[in-house]
Amino acid sequence: MSEKNRQILLISRPKGEVSPANFRLVEAPIPEIGPGEVLVRNHFLSLDPYMRGRMDDAKSYAASQPLDEVMIGGTAGEVIESRNPEFAVGDRVMGMLGWQLYGKNDGRMIRKADTSRVPLSAYLGAVGMPGVTAWYGLNRIVAPKAGETVVVSAASGAVGSAVGQLAKRKGCRVVGVAGGAQKCAIVADEYGFDACADYKAGQLYPDLRTATPDGIDGYFDNVGGATLDAVLRRMNAFGRIAVCGLISAYDGQPMPLHNFRSVLVNRLRVEGFIVSEHMEVWPEALRELGALVAAGELKYRETIAQGLENAPEAFMGLLKGRNVGKQLVRLVTP
């Protein structure tokens, strides 16, 4: 092949906010595959908040992204060469092939995606890691009963929108927290939440109180910070909080929490989780999510940047909440 691979490397760690200077776009040969391996042309790259944590070298649940290597990332693409009998040229697959146009794998870390009823990109969103994240935190930690009130932050995002729709199907009152009137409108009108509080409107606690007249029984937290503090004040006895993300603290800002007392007063259970440690639920969750998406009963939005070279900027936008729904980068010409 005369074409080259293109890759984005992490070349320095952010001091505070992520900057374009932390990345470098390079060319590289397209990898050659050996026996048992497949070569994949990536069509979509997934951008996710967890990547911010990997960019630091602080202690975290996962190893740091090494410097001068291809940025980690979920991808969905097409098999273009195969020396593995389980994969044929033309198969659509998802995997973790990173911020690059081409990647190879021995078949153990990629999975076929049935695109007959679900579009390929959804396997990076509602029928992928974000969807399973929503499914796990909601079903295994928040575990709401019909009639309870469930709140989710970053409600217009890939995870939050799925949390709310799944909770609604369980008969809960579902309230989102999102930034801006536009996102709140989407959360209420498109995803069918009962209400959405706009944290950028500057009166989160009163708005949340109005939206949760019976208090809050379950909270799916994607952001931490002031939103978590406000929610703690509204929690009911025996409430459950799934801690999935603390995006408000990713840049190392202090995130003092003032209402921790609620954990004792209301006998709360607060649990952090990372979905990749619960692989046992993926088949069940993906089956359910795939069926809902195929039937049009689980809605999602995508914000798609065009071209690998625009991935850093799209990622910075994601961390600032500029996207609506799942942030993707399309790596092929549309």
Add this chain to the structure above:
Amino acid sequence: MSEKNRQILLISRPKGEVSPANFRLVEAPIPEIGPGEVLVRNHFLSLDPYMRGRMDDAKSYAASQPLDEVMIGGTAGEVIESRNPEFAVGDRVMGMLGWQLYGKNDGRMIRKADTSRVPLSAYLGAVGMPGVTAWYGLNRIVAPKAGETVVVSAASGAVGSAVGQLAKRKGCRVVGVAGGAQKCAIVADEYGFDACADYKAGQLYPDLRTATPDGIDGYFDNVGGATLDAVLRRMNAFGRIAVCGLISAYDGQPMPLHNFRSVLVNRLRVEGFIVSEHMEVWPEALRELGALVAAGELKYRETIAQGLENAPEAFMGLLKGRNVGKQLVRLVTP
């Protein structure tokens, strides 16, 4: 009877710290009992941190202590008159008869105490509510395995000392946090903890780090605040935190928490509880605790104030950590 009952009423709610002016000592007739009732002469009154919460009218897990009524409190005493066939004059009983010399009950809220092998006062401590609190939080929330490191705050107290000794029996490394060299010496030498960090020495985090070389797997929290913050920095993946008390915030001081991020990074489970909501474990817990105390295998200390009139001052001392072990008030002449 010519003798009078004496009672301490709550007459105002504290603004910040508890003050003697919040209480009033009054005389009242000794209650007359009706059919099915028993009259108890209280020998010991238990003073406990939870009482501070009841003095406020803020939303909490229990109703506020009403003004101008006898302060709530656990008691141990002797039946001096009975119209209930299940109780005989001379029976030792424990109950919640409040800050007063005499109380009556219909028999449903008092329980006989076998003082043949366990002293009566222990039924307010290691073989009473504090002991069961330790037992529940340790066994049902922290649930440590042999070889894990368990930390407990207020380690010289009635609850903390029992937590540590029970964890030690499970083969854990046990580290206490207590205030002052004297308390730390008791924790290590008398209760057999592996180490004790003195938070008053002004370098809690480094001391805790030294005492927990393998990190912390379980934390039984009686205090919240800066101690909780320091512990959060040392937690291992999948650690468990039982939130039993937040004594550092009882007077309404802000208690900002800075290291909440650890809940996500380390996938912690944090759970608040109140032992009176888990009555199902009391028989099992009290059986185990009673056997250990009788065998001399569960040690405890008591700080005993003399006379009902000294209860308010003893209670204020408890909130400031002036007691060592279980704080009691003796209501009879020694």
